[in-house]
Amino acid sequence: MRNRKARLTAFAGALALVTGFGVPAYAQTAAAPTHAQTTAAPSSMVADAGAPAVYGRAAYLMDARSGAALFGKAADTRMPIASLTKTMTAYVVLRSAKPTDLVEIAPQDARYAEDGGGTTADLRPGDRLPVGELLYALMLPSGADAAHALARTYGPGVPGFVAKMNATARSLGMNDTHYVNADGLPTPAGDGWSTARDQAVLAAKALQVPLIEGVAGTRYHEVAATDEHGAYGWRNTNRLLAEPGAIGLKTGFTRAAGYSLAFAGERDGRRLVGVILGESISSRRFDTAQALLSWAPTRASA
Template sequence: MKNTKKLLMNALGASLLLCMSSTGFAEIVMNSSGNSGQANISWSSEEANLLLNGDVSANSASSFNEPSPKGSVNVTTTVRSGAAAQSTPKTVQIVDTSNFSDQPTVSARAALIMDAQTGEVLFGKNTNTSLPIASITKLMTAVVTADARLNMSEQITLQQIDFAGAGGKNSSSTLRVGDKMNRAEALLFALMKSENPAAAALARTYPGGRNAFYAAMNAKARSLGMTSTHYVESSGLDPRNVSSARDLGILVSAASQYSVIRQFSTTPSYDFNLGYRVLKSNNTNSLVRNGGWNINISKTGYINEAGRCVVMHTTLNNRPAVVVILGANNTQARNNDAIRLMNWASQLPKSI
């Protein structure tokens, strides 16, 4: 059935990461962005619209399935920012920026801002501390879903088990058991509106079911070098989903390779037509909705144990950058920390 839907498209030194394995953080970041020469097939805006509007047949939908960016590049690495790709020399460098500018004040429990092209850490606070990450989890849920190359036009019906939040936490304020959507819509629900039943349904409908999905999440984390990360479910409601600012910097860098994740996570608003009702929905990140920053990837998160969290891939002074904020006291404090970091990084020299 063809729906009349409208997708509004895309309109993070003092401290250094010294507690590393033999492989440097910058090298891990850059290797996670490589593709071993494999073509990185991206969904166009038109193709994504077709998926969301239900105009793609089961046979043709496979052509939109995006392969996982994996492997490493010996000489150059491809890093995507928005829709553009750049090849840059592979240099590994960790830089102390304390001599370049006054360090910003960050109230969150942990924070990171890094150059997404080189892996240089521009600012860090408690970067190796493993913390609950709430719905930041859904970024890995999206990566695993994209890696599986499933039929994105396949219809999914939400079941009661998809609403069984961890520890009695509220799973959704808008979705209901029996709601139907295609897999692309479920992914958009999970990334843009952070709907927990949508993330749960993506895991449930994965080949092998939920346990296979959780195993794939942890395997992907290990393959990316995310050494402080562990997942037990796909939504982030369980506080046992933990990661560090360092690891999330790696994840955001890898996720920026997927055009569907870039597009869906930064959609400002979308009207979900479920057939018998329309859910008018907004992005959970006001920095995306306000359009004042060039944000290429966004994911917010909140449970009591995690505090207010956000990760973003953005462009600051022509420099691709990753922003991670974990454990802010409230949404305003989270946004203030992010804006303070982004303003500060925008004043840094482009090459340091």
């Protein structure tokens, strides 16, 4: 499924936020999930009787600052996560890259998105874009071309980058997560996988990076043409951003994964982070996320 090309405009996008992290020096690979792990729905947490209905196959809600679990449904069940993968891509890139670093778009980046049937930011080969702008291309229209360009550059090479993604997952305690690429598209060798709980842990950590938080909360972003690149315009696929207090973070979809959503919001002075996996109706994941965010303060004060 492809995004429609956004109308090109000539307004400049400012990059004022920077980050700096060290890159893990090791890489580990987790074992593939068993049939029982991908189909069973046990969770170490039982949701309150008064919690909103959650129709996705798995979900998890937590207090981002304290780490306290507020809701869980099959929270530890391993399953495909589609484009939620791109949150880790953004996080790993900013551990070694500056937002002002330039990345040249190669023909294989555009072909990768086209051939794989992934969503695309319609990046043009030969354009040289700052990493900060490519994060918008990665997170708003969920550009597989942007993911490929970033992984190819900062692996170096896609396999090297995926190894960094898996190493970073281990360092964050995401022991039920395994990435096979930088975008979440299915591969002939199989899909990557994670859990609602692991993705919530990642979401809370990624949103501590100011640039990721800023990008994830942007509904539309325009890039003015320069001598280095043409003009672009990207619209966020996250409908939750229309709700007061919503922060982001990432949408996803493949046939195997269903509709997914990593989300966050501020409620009663607290930051809440949640994940919904395996939803069968696209719009319902946003309604469910909003319901969970509204219900959580009641649960927390009970």
